[in-house]
Amino acid sequence: MPALTESIALGRTRSATARKAPSRSLDTLFRTCSYGAALLVLLVLAGILGSILYGGWPAFREFGFGFLTSSAWNVGTEQYGALVAVIGTVASAFLALLIGVPVSLGIAVYLTQLCPGWARKPVAMTIELLAAVPSIIYGMWGLFVFAPLFARYIQIPVSNLVEGMPIVGTLFYARVPSGVGVFTAGIILAIMIVPFIASIARDMLDQIPTVLRESAYGIGCTTWEVVRHVLVPQAAVSIIGAIMLGLGRALGETMAVTFVVGNANRLSASIFDPSSTIASRIANEFNEADGLQLNALMALGCILFVITFVVLIIARLLTRRVQAA
Amino acid sequence: MVSSSTIAATAQRRPGRVRQGRRVADRTLRIACTGATVVGALVLGSILVMLIVQGVRGFTPALFTNPTPGPGSEGGGIANAILGSVVLTGIGILIATPVGVMAGTFLAEYGRGSKLAALIRFLNDVLLSAPSILIGLFVYTLMVRPMGTYSGWAGGVALAIIAVPVIVRTTEDMLRLVPGTLREAGAALGAPPSTVIMSVTWRAASAGIVTGIILALARIAGETAPLLFTALNNNSWFSANLMGGVANLPVMIYQFALSPYPNWQGLAWAGALLITATILALSIIARLVIKPQISR
Numbered sequence: 227m228p229a230l231t232e233s234i235a236l237g238r239t240r241s242a243t244a245r246k247a248p249s250r251s252l253d254t255l256f257r258t259c260s261y262g263a264a265l266l267v268l269l270v271l272a273g274i275l276g277s278i279l280y281g282g283w284p285a286f287r288e289f290g291f292g293f294l295t296s297s298a299w300n301v302g303t304e305q306y307g308a309l310v311a312v313i314g315t316v317a318s319a320f321l322a323l324l325i326g327v328p329v330s331l332g333i334a335v336y337l338t339q340l341c342p343g344w345a346r347k348p349v350a351m352t353i354e355l356l357a358a359v360p361s362i363i364y365g366m367w368g369l370f371v372f373a374p375l376f377a378r379y380i381q382i383p384v385s386n387l388v389e390g391m392p393i394v395g396t397l398f399y400a401r402v403p404s405g406v407g408v409f410t411a412g413i414i415l416a417i418m419i420v421p422f423i424a425s426i427a428r429d430m431l432d433q434i435p436t437v438l439r440e441s442a443y444g445i446g447c448t449t450w451e452v453v454r455h456v457l458v459p460q461a462a463v464s465i466i467g468a469i470m471l472g473l474g475r476a477l478g479e480t481m482a483v484t485f486v487v488g489n490a491n492r493l494s495a496s497i498f499d500p501s502s503t504i505a506s507r508i509a510n511e512f513n514e515a516d517g518l519q520l521n522a523l524m525a526l527g528c529i530l531f532v533i534t535f536v537v538l539i540i541a542r543l544l545t546r547r548v549q550a551a
Numbered sequence: 552m553v554s555s556s557t558i559a560a561t562a563q564r565r566p567g568r569v570r571q572g573r574r575v576a577d578r579t580l581r582i583a584c585t586g587a588t589v590v591g592a593l594v595l596g597s598i599l600v601m602l603i604v605q606g607v608r609g610f611t612p613a614l615f616t617n618p619t620p621g622p623g624s625e626g627g628g629i630a631n632a633i634l635g636s637v638v639l640t641g642i643g644i645l646i647a648t649p650v651g652v653m654a655g656t657f658l659a660e661y662g663r664g665s666k667l668a669a670l671i672r673f674l675n676d677v678l679l680s681a682p683s684i685l686i687g688l689f690v691y692t693l694m695v696r697p698m699g700t701y702s703g704w705a706g707g708v709a710l711a712i713i714a715v716p717v718i719v720r721t722t723e724d725m726l727r728l729v730p731g732t733l734r735e736a737g738a739a740l741g742a743p744p745s746t747v748i749m750s751v752t753w754r755a756a757s758a759g760i761v762t763g764i765i766l767a768l769a770r771i772a773g774e775t776a777p778l779l780f781t782a783l784n785n786n787s788w789f790s791a792n793l794m795g796g797v798a799n800l801p802v803m804i805y806q807f808a809l810s811p812y813p814n815w816q817g818l819a820w821a822g823a824l825l826i827t828a829t830i831l832a833l834s835i836i837a838r839l840v841i842k843p844q845i846s847r
Contacts, residue, residue, distance in 0.1 A: 256745035260661060263653035264671045267719065270712055271674050274685055277692035332587030340584055349588060351838060356595050358834040360773025362801055363827050366808055366819075367598050370605075417594055424591070448577035471680060478682020480776040481805065505684050505776070512691075512780055527688045534685075538677050 278531055281524030288518065293525060299491040299507075306522035308529055310491050314408060314501040315530070318483065319476035321412025321497065322419055326476075327469055330420045334427035335457075339449055350428070357421035365485030368414040373405030373486060376413075381405060381498055400498035404488075409497040411487040415479055419472035426468035426545065430461040467544025474538040478530060480505040504530040602824045609821025619803065623812050629822050635703070635798040636772065636826075639782055642707025643771050647714035648764055654715070655722025655760075660748055672723070679716040686712050687777035695781060703797035706782025713774055714767035721763025725756040762837045769833035773826055775801035800826050 285306060286293060296307025337350055381403040388395045400407070434457060442452045458465075488500020489510055502510075504526045515523055613628045620627030654671070662668025686709055694705040729752050737747035753760070783796040800822050807819035 250743065253743040253745040256748070257661060260653040260657035263650045264657040264662065264668070266650055267654055267671055267675050267678060267715065270689075270715075271678055271681075273693065274681070274689040277689045278685065281688070281692055328583075329587045329590065332584040333591055335580070336584035336588045340581055341588075349592070351835075352595055353588070353591050354838070355831060355834060356591065358769055358830055359595075359598060359827060360775070360801065360830060362773065362775045362804055363598060363602070363823055366804070366823055367601055369808075371597065371601050420591060448573055450577040450580040451573070453580060474680050478684065480682065480684045481801075485809075505682060508684055508688070509776060509779055512688075513783070524688065527685055530682060531685055534682055535677065538680055541680075542673060542676050 275531060278524055278527045282521060282526075282528040285518065285521040285525035286528075288521075293522075294529075297491075297493045301519055304518050306519065306525075308504075308526055310493055311502055311504045311507050311526055312529060313493070314411075314487065315477055315503040315505070315533070317408050317497065317501075318411040318415055318487065318503055319473055321409060322415035322476040323469065323473055324416075325413060326416035326419045326423065326472060329416070330423035330472070331427055331465070333420065333424040334431055335453055337424075337428050338431040338457075339453065350425070353421050353424055355421075356417070357425070360481075361418065361479060362481040362485075364414055364418055364482040368410060368482060368486040369406070372414070373410055375405075376410060377403050377405030385498065397496060398498060399496050401496075402500075403498070404500075406486050406488040407496075407498050407500045408487065411483045411503070412497075414482050414486050415476040418479060418482060419475050422475060423468050423472040426471065427461070427465050430464045430468070431457055434460045464545050467541050470537055470541030470544065474534050474541055477537060478505060478534045480509050484509045599827075602820070602827055605820040606822075606824025609817050610824075614818070614821055619798065619807075619818065620814065622810070622815070625814055627814070627818065629800070629803060629818055629825075631798040632800045632803040632822065633825070635782070636800040639703060639706045639710060639778070639797060639799050640768060640772050642704070643710030643714050644764065644768055646707065646711035647718055647767060650711075651715045651718025651763075651767070652722050652760060655719045655763075656726065656748060656753075658719065658723045659726035660744070660752065675716045675719050678712075679720060682776075683713055683774055684776040687780045690777065691780040698794075700794065701781060701783040701796040702794050703782055704794070706778050706797060706799065709777035709781045710771040710774060713777065714771050717767040717770055718760075718763050721766065722756075722760050725759030725763070726752055728759070729755045758840055762840045765833055765837040765840075769830045769837065772833070773801060773830050775805055778802050779805075 289296065289306065293306065293308055294312070295309060296305070297309040298305040298307045299310065300306075333353055337346060337353075341349055381400050384398050385400045385403055388398045438456055438460070439452055442456045447455070483503050484506040487502055487506050489502050489506055490500040491502060491507075492499070494501065508523050508527060511519065512523055611628075613626065614630075615628060615633065616630055617626065617628035618631040619629055654675070658668050658672055658675075662671070690705050690709040690712070694708060695701055698705070733751050733755060734747055737751040738744075742750075778799055778801060782799055783802065804819045804822045804826070807815040807822070810816065810819075
């Protein structure tokens with residue numbers, strides 16, 4: 227039946243189109259246009275990779291593999307390395323997942339299991355609106371509202387507490403407790419990825435047949451047991467996909483991070499210290515950059531492309547089947 | 552499954568009484584989940600309150616009629632940035648709409664089962680979540696470098712590239728919801744495929760397609776990163792010259808918010824309130840038009 231429908235709709239049966247001969251050329255034109263538009267998507271993605279590779283090539287040639295392992299970033303001596311930015315990117319995204327994943331899964335469970343029916347729609351919409359707020363607004367909120375509070379009530383007390391301690395002291399001691407740094411960036415990123423993960427996870431949980439849930443409740447399971455033994459095993463793969471999707475966003479996020487990460491090129495073991503990410507460094511320096519610095523920034527973009535696209539492709543492979551609807 | 556049978560057995564042995572541990576686990580989960588949702592709502596509330604408190608003072612008539620002032624000087628508005636933003640998003644959406652709708656049509660109507668369509672659908676999804684700063688770098692290499700100047704056109708193209716995957720995705724989803732019988736009916740009347748698509752399928756899915764365009768508009772209106780390297784900014788009054796830098800709200804907010812001048816910071820807050828209110832309004836409209844389950 228679908229095959230028949232398609233062959234009629236696509237005009238593969240000759241008799242259907244043969245009657246209207248004059249509009250045949252228009253038909254072909256329309257088809258070609260839509261084909262071309264679809265190919266354009268492919269070309270753009272190839273173009274992005276090509277242009278960044280082309281721009282970054284001189285830096286890769288100059289520094290070789292050392293570009294990845296060097297933490298230098300010196301405009302005067304033209305020495306560039308990606309290490310600080312790569313670590314900053316990965317660390318802030320990892321912190322974002324650490325904070326954001328439990329919160330978003332909690333929201334998804336609340337919306338599907340606990341929320342009273344009348345409140346479901348407005349609550350879901352409120353959370354989804356968080357995704358529509360532009361990233362620069364998160365940056366301003368982070369820098370002007372969150373960072374001062376964070377510095378005063380968390381960073382300073384914690385720094386005083388852990389000063390001199392081994393390991394913990396290195397990890398949490400802030401030399402300049404200004405509220406900005408890798409950890410702040412992680413928190414802001416967590417807030418930004420929560421609506422995405424939460425809404426996908428909610429859709430996944432909604433797709434689990436109600437009868438499964440009902441039968442679990444029917445034998446006396448509590449909500450926790452339903453979530454733990456019925457929902458999580460059913461939706462695990464796609465929820466991991468949703469988390470990867472959030473990770474992809476966190477890795478490439480630019481403006482919010484540029485506001486709160488501190489933009490320092492320093493390798494520090496403390497998550498309270500300022501650092502920079504690939505995206506924030508490009509945003510900060512690109513307009514003033516010239517020559518080899520420009521190439522080095524493009525090369526950073528190349529690394530970001532590779533990291534995020536690997537993550538996004540894994541994410542899409544995991545969520546593809548369920549999202550097709 | 553093993554554990555659910557043990558649970559069943561437990562429940563049978565002590566009817567009406569839930570073991571203490573299970574009750575605690577359940578209570579904890581309920582509180583944690585509700586707490587997470589409250590935190591999410593509080594953050595949104597906090598952002599909105601901050602924007603209103605800081606931004607509403609700047610909402611004077613001058614904000615909408617005067618161009619941005621020079622560094623350190625008083626007064627002025629953000630009229631040039633507002634106009635520039637409207638023009639840039641306008642160019643972006645005008646380029647993205649035909650491309651996105653046609654590509655979505657290809658995926659839903661012509662290429663349903665084909666390998667190429669599957670690949671393009673996949674790449675479109677990847678492009679949908681690609682870091683926007685990389686799109687900025689791409690358009691910089693493609694247009695700004697060869698033309699030798701930051702330009703409004705480059706900014707518009709960068710925004711278009713961000714908008715296209717959103718439109719492709721929603722268009723395809725909406726067209727797929729149109730029942731095949733409608734297409735058959737059209738074909739049975741002797742209409743060629745293009746006519747069936749344009750006057751039957753598109754019409755049936757028009758509300759959804761428009762929603763996709765509104766969502767794309769909301770998405771690109773606040774984009775900053777790709778405009779930094781393409782349209783950049785222009786503090787003088789809008790010159791209608793798209794071959795040069797064009798002032799726009801996001802880049803203006805970025806530069807003014809981080810500046811040391813109180814007047815500039817005030818204008819940044821007013822601009823931030825304006826742009827967030829616009830985007831939230833657009834996304835609420837889009838979500839009300841469309842059925843909730845397809846809203847992404």
